[in-house]
Amino acid sequence: MRNNDGVTHVIDDLQWRDLIALSTDLDALRAELARGPMTLYCGFDPTAPSLHFGHLTQILTVRRLQLAGNRPLGLVGGATGLIGDPRETSERQLHPRETVAAWVERIRAQVEPLLDFTGEYAARMVNNLDWTAELSALDFLRDIGKHFRVNKMIAKDAVSARLNSDAGISYTEFSYQILQGLDYLELFRRYGCRLQTGGSDQWGNLTAGTDLIHRMEGESVHLLATPLVVDANGQKIGKSTGGGNVWLDPEMTSPYAFYQYLINIEDASVGMFLRRFTFLDREEIMALEKETAERPSARAAQRRLAEEVTRLVHGETETRQAIDASQALFGRGDLSSLNAGTLRAALSEAGLGQVPALGTVAELFRTSGLSSSLGDARRTIAEGGAYINNQRVADGDAVVERSELLHGRWLVLRRGKRTVAGLELAAE
């Protein structure tokens, strides 16, 4: 499993994949990794019921390090999630303790399948609530707080941005970096953890830990920060295009929707996605990039990307179903030529709703969820973006006839080019 001594050092691999945006002394880390297994950690805060696509960068980086023969600690922020790290814009709304506790469990369940908990380099999950819940305010201030200088704390990007905004910042969020620093110290003491990874936007919180360990233990430990997902022009991108609305939880984003998100990655970014989110080797990725340059419309790279990443997150069966559904709904063939079983399977992947009776086109678009209201449905229809069974519809008030049902039961509704939903007429 260890390949440090062989063809590629894991740091070289991470660099090739453009996964290192910031780091502490990289040569020192490289040397330490070469000497033997290191224990590393990466934390995930429960600020939502699920992690989103962007978090995969972190989880998979940890996995790469594990595959290279190191021991990961997956930290869920049962404590830090109660506080919330400072966002650039405004103060966070605190969530109830029970909510955070429930999210901790869901997030733990999302991280676990992506790491290996067996063997010599077995991963371990930890929760920072375990060492902070009993910590008294006085101990916190005397033992930990004394090592933090306020002038350094307010210089950190996340804090200074807020100090300079008219939103301000509460003492709660200001203190967040101390808690994260304490996490690293604790994991250093308990498990000999000497490397923390995280997103580059977390740099200030990451360095809180190395500074604290340096002061209290006199040791220099390491950090690696991954870059944020940006578009081909290097611009920060919107939540949906950046994967911010693509959740890892299959209840929140179906495997089909997850697969579709990846199929639609822009050409200019697909290489970056392959490097960052798959375990394909250099040769294979470079071949796919060449393919994209030569025959972009074939989308070979996107197809492979979507298949690989969906399999990692949702498993083989779900991936197969997502691929089959995509082929059925976006394939060349006529929808009416699909057999009933294929059609039903495809629609249940895309999202299948039941209707007791047929109604007008606009009503059906609303009940399918493709349109948020009747007005929204009418607007889409007027704009020429509404299709039933791949036929554009022009009149929102037209009543859909039973004869239009595929196999006497189903309608395929589509909004725009790529959003599909199915409706099934309930048997009476």
Add this chain to the structure above:
RNA sequence: GGCGGGUUGCCCGAGUGGUCAAAGGGAGCAGACUGUAAAUCUGUCGCGAGAGCUACGGAGGUUCGAACCCUCCACCCGCCA
């Protein structure tokens, strides 16, 4: 504790008594081109078929009429203590 400034739609932000469902930008959605891409251009962007309804931090008030004026409350920012 005192004084001053602020809280607008998903986000930023203009608006200080009717012509405001609220300028402008971003995000989103749709169309054209194409490849279920990107870029570009165009349209659209609270709910309602419509009359109308609901909305400019919250509650109340003045007025024929309030996002805009008054009172109280909450929260935020700045300066002073």
